[in-house]
Amino acid sequence: MRFITLLLGLALANGCAAAQPIVIKFSHVVASHTPKGKAAQRFKELAEQATGGRVTVALYPNSELYKDKEELEALQLGAVQMLAPSLAKFGQLGVREFELFDLPYIFPDSAALHRITEGPIGRDALKKLEVKGIVGLAYWDNGFKVMSANRPLLWPADFDGLKMRIQPSKVLDVQMRALGANPQALAFAEVYAALQRGVVDGTENPPSNFYTQRMYEVQRHLTVSNHGYLGYAVIVNKKFWDRLPSELREKLEQAMRSATVYANAIAEKENADALERIRQDGKTAVHHLSAAQKEAWQKALLPVHQELEGRIGKELIQAVKREIN
Numbered sequence: 001m002r003f004i005t006l007l008l009g010l011a012l013a014n015g016c017a018a019a020q021p022i023v024i025k026f027s028h029v030v031a032s033h034t035p036k037g038k039a040a041q042r043f044k045e046l047a048e049q050a051t052g053g054r055v056t057v058a059l060y061p062n063s064e065l066y067k068d069k070e071e072l073e074a075l076q077l078g079a080v081q082m083l084a085p086s087l088a089k090f091g092q093l094g095v096r097e098f099e100l101f102d103l104p105y106i107f108p109d110s111a112a113l114h115r116i117t118e119g120p121i122g123r124d125a126l127k128k129l130e131v132k133g134i135v136g137l138a139y140w141d142n143g144f145k146v147m148s149a150n151r152p153l154l155w156p157a158d159f160d161g162l163k164m165r166i167q168p169s170k171v172l173d174v175q176m177r178a179l180g181a182n183p184q185a186l187a188f189a190e191v192y193a194a195l196q197r198g199v200v201d202g203t204e205n206p207p208s209n210f211y212t213q214r215m216y217e218v219q220r221h222l223t224v225s226n227h228g229y230l231g232y233a234v235i236v237n238k239k240f241w242d243r244l245p246s247e248l249r250e251k252l253e254q255a256m257r258s259a260t261v262y263a264n265a266i267a268e269k270e271n272a273d274a275l276e277r278i279r280q281d282g283k284t285a286v287h288h289l290s291a292a293q294k295e296a297w298q299k300a301l302l303p304v305h306q307e308l309e310g311r312i313g314k315e316l317i318q319a320v321k322r323e324i325n
């Protein structure tokens with residue numbers, strides 16, 4: 001009798017364990033109504049549906065769990081399972097290939113960018129994460145960046161002496177110095193307050209981030225410079241991923257493929273809509289560069305490529321240029 005009770009107990013325990021969903025904690029730093037926030041939500045829906053609820057995706061937007069650097073540490077420690085940091089943040093892990101995405105004026109448009117993210121260069125960069133205990137699943141777009149400050153930024157000389165918030169990226173540091181500004185790396189969650197208090201004078205980001213973080217309340221001028229790209233790599237903790245039953249992992253990979261198509265389909269419009277809302281709000285004057293101004297920005301910024309060849313790899317930069325030109 002005792003034996004039967006024990007068996008019953010074990011069966012129940014197993015049954016209960018099987019009924020417990022596997023939880024993927026997906027932490028990110030932006031608002032839910034951004035390209036990344038919406039794509040994360042889409043992944044959650046697709047993943048939960050495809051696995052019949054065996055996997056639950058818990059979303060933590062807006063740096064609610066961790067800020068930029070902490071989230072990468074949390075992923076490596078397994079405190080969260082999934083993130084989508086901006087490509088500018090991977091240099092901190094010592095994986096320098098990703099820095100090529102920050103190079104100013106390297107991608108003329110998103111079609112050129114996608115030739116890299118969807119081709120061997122993009123795949124190889126994701127592979128480099130494995131030694132860090134991370135699996136790279138996909139690239140998600142945000143878009144091309146605008147520059148902002150409390151004075152118009154029309155010529156490189158307008159940046160002179162400005163303290164500009166950057167993501168923690170050596171390339172962005174060199175880029176701002178090439179314009180005569182003083183770069184200051186700050187976590188995304190701190191940008192609004194830093195602009196408001198004058199800790200920094202200006203910043204760069206795609207319009208969707210500028211709008212959803214309400215930076216337009218504290219910046220009087222914005223230039224649609226499209227001088228650089230900001231996008232994401234969706235990454236998971238490798239141990240967690242490798243230990244998933246393979247049929248679940250395949251379903252999650254499929255959900256990620258569909259969420260990626262969705263992410264990259266909405267990003268451009270999300271940014272165009274955000275720019276329109278900033279314009280309509282009226283607190284920030286929106287400037288576009290004339291042909292002469294754009295040429296002056298390019299003249300100031302293109303030497304950054306050469307300056308960083310030693311760090312990112314001359315051959316890699318050349319391979320990117322061959323692929324997109």
Ligand code: LMR
Pocket residue numbers: 029030085086142167187188205209
């Ligand atoms: C930033 O720090 O400006 C961006 O990386 C935030 C984001 O994730 O889009």
